[in-house]
Amino acid sequence: xxxxSKPRPTPRGEEAAYFDAAREHRLVFQRCQSCKATANYxxxxxxxxxxxxxxxxxxxxxxxxxAFTTQLLPGGPGFADDVPYTLVLVDLDESFRVLADxxxxxxxxxxxxxRVEVLFDDVDEELTLPRFRQVKEAS
Amino acid sequence: xxxxSKVAIVGAAEADWPRGHGRSPLGLAAQAASRAxxxxxxxxxxxxxxxxTSAYHGFPGLSLCEYLGLAPRHLDxxxxxxxxxxxxxxxxxxxxxTGQCEVALVAxxxxxxxxxxxxxxxxxxLAFEEPxxxxxxxxxxxxxxxxxxxxxxxxSAQLASLAVSARAWAGLNPxxxxxxxxxxxxxxxxxxxxxPLHKFDCCLxxxxxxxxVLTSAERARDxxxxxxxxxxxxxxxxxxxxxxxxxxxxTRAGEAAGRALAMADVALADIDTAHxxxxxxxxxxxxxxxxxxxxxxxxxxYAASGAVAxxxxxxxxxxxxxxxxxxxxxxxxxxxxxxxxxxxxNAGDRQVDGATTSLVHGMGLTLAAHASAVLSxxx
Numbered sequence: 001x002x003x004x005s006k007p008r009p010t011p012r013g014e015e016a017a018y019f020d021a022a023r024e025h026r027l028v029f030q031r032c033q034s035c036k037a038t039a040n041y042x043x044x045x046x047x048x049x050x051x052x053x054x055x056x057x058x059x060x061x062x063x064x065x066x067a068f069t070t071q072l073l074p075g076g077p078g079f080a081d082d083v084p085y086t087l088v089l090v091d092l093d094e095s096f097r098v099l100a101d102x103x104x105x106x107x108x109x110x111x112x113x114x115r116v117e118v119l120f121d122d123v124d125e126e127l128t129l130p131r132f133r134q135v136k137e138a139s
Numbered sequence: 140x141x142x143x144s145k146v147a148i149v150g151a152a153e154a155d156w157p158r159g160h161g162r163s164p165l166g167l168a169a170q171a172a173s174r175a176x177x178x179x180x181x182x183x184x185x186x187x188x189x190x191x192t193s194a195y196h197g198f199p200g201l202s203l204c205e206y207l208g209l210a211p212r213h214l215d216x217x218x219x220x221x222x223x224x225x226x227x228x229x230x231x232x233x234x235x236x237t238g239q240c241e242v243a244l245v246a247x248x249x250x251x252x253x254x255x256x257x258x259x260x261x262x263x264x265l266a267f268e269e270p271x272x273x274x275x276x277x278x279x280x281x282x283x284x285x286x287x288x289x290x291x292x293x294x295s296a297q298l299a300s301l302a303v304s305a306r307a308w309a310g311l312n313p314x315x316x317x318x319x320x321x322x323x324x325x326x327x328x329x330x331x332x333x334x335p336l337h338k339f340d341c342c343l344x345x346x347x348x349x350x351x352v353l354t355s356a357e358r359a360r361d362x363x364x365x366x367x368x369x370x371x372x373x374x375x376x377x378x379x380x381x382x383x384x385x386x387x388x389x390t391r392a393g394e395a396a397g398r399a400l401a402m403a404d405v406a407l408a409d410i411d412t413a414h415x416x417x418x419x420x421x422x423x424x425x426x427x428x429x430x431x432x433x434x435x436x437x438x439x440x441y442a443a444s445g446a447v448a449x450x451x452x453x454x455x456x457x458x459x460x461x462x463x464x465x466x467x468x469x470x471x472x473x474x475x476x477x478x479x480x481x482x483x484x485n486a487g488d489r490q491v492d493g494a495t496t497s498l499v500h501g502m503g504l505t506l507a508a509h510a511s512a513v514l515s516x517x518x
Binding site: 097 | 264265266267268269270271272273274278279281282283284285286289290330331332333334335336381382383387
């Protein structure tokens with residue numbers, strides 16, 4: 001079991017909203033109630049306009065790969081059994097960005113622009129992590 | 140009030156960093172500091188301003204001052220990653236020009252290589268990035284490289300040519316640890332670290348220490364070394380975490396450098412040598428574009444043309460840089476030392492004839508922070 005030695009996030013304050021939602025299998029993002037701009041992660045202020053009137057909305061969980069890399073080295077001892085693994089920056093359709101890993105990735109097939117969707121990995125009772133997988137588009 | 144040429148670098152030195160040098164990170168910084176003040180014709184007792192940062196010490200200013208036995212009246216531990224020391228030049232200029240200190244020491248030391256070649260860092264991780272095993276910083280640079288390739292058609296061979304050029308410069312540097320020529324094929328056949336980056340797309344991991352001493356332009360004229368004036372300085376923030384990097388292929392490097400060049404009243408075309416942070420081939424390529432040495436998206440062709448190799452149109456990182464000379468965790472102080480060596484005319488086979496003006500540009504983390512300085516022997 002390498003899962004237990006992987007780093008666990010320590011969300012503080014407003015950061016917890018994202019992980020609380022993930023436990024309910026929801027991917028959420030911040031939208032400013034004043035200027036309507038989204039933010040890439042939840043915070044106590046809108047980095048676009050400076051308003052502190054920010055809200056949380058649910059995402060449909062679909063997006064495109066903005067950038068990716070397939071690591072042949074592990075990002076810590078807990079990842080030693082996982083290499084190679086692909087990390088993605090995903091532009092969600094609601095216009096915010098998430099960094100996560102791509103599960104069951106066909107490493108040679110991933111491209112900038114690849115369509116992906118979120119899935120929720122219940123690591124244990126306290127932690128659920130959003131991850132992504134490639135969308136098999138019906139043609 | 141312009142800070143242009145109000146202060147000068149009057150002392151500069153490197154620590155010795157062969158394998159088994161037997162010094163701690165502070166020991167390396169101290170050796171460099173001691174040599175730099177001697178080089179300046181001063182002593183440590185003359186230092187009344189200290190500028191430093193560290194990957195080892197959470198309170199690096201206190202640690203360095205205690206180690207050196209200093210009680211400065213001005214302390215600045217601005218932490219912007221590898222470019223911090225270039226930022227410190229501008230901050231030191233402001234501090235000296237406003238009378239907050241008279242003799243400023245900028246110093247750094249690291250035992251990154253002796254620590255096993257893994258990046259030692261006090262840096263915390265963003266909760267939203269931490270669980271996924273992204274290697275800092277190379278994982279983010281893999282993403283950045285893929286994005287640049289997808290957007291502009293940049294190729295791995297073009298990136299590799301920057302490592303080849305750096306090695307060609309290192310071949311002229313008797314202090315460089317690896318001097319044999321490198322080919323594009325060598326780079327492409329070295330092991331992949333994270334796609335699309337190979338081992339030789341990445342900087343060396345070395346130990347090292349470096350320091351510079353600055354004082355007012357007036358006092359500099361009475362000291363033994365040719366004054367290297369801080370003619371311009373600028374800095375800015377791009378992002379902190381790659382998740383929030385606004386554009387993976389473009390940074391605000393040009394804003395920082397633009398401020399430095401404007402303060403100096405120097406055009407980019409008038410730069411004799413350039414010293415640009417080269418932690419990875421892709422980060423260097425993006426900085427060369429953003430600084431204006433080539434157009435955005437044309438960095439690949441520019442690199443492959445040999446423009447930055449010895450004999451090319453731009454004398455870039457003549458020491459061999461982070462890619463082929465020295466990269467002890469943070470490179471910034473070594474970019475400054477490389478420029479000072481050229482401006483003093485001490486660069487041996489690497490010397491650019493008649494060099495009077497250099498642009499030093501550093502980044503921190505994943506192109507996240509930017510600091511620039513125009514250094515010149517002319518005010």
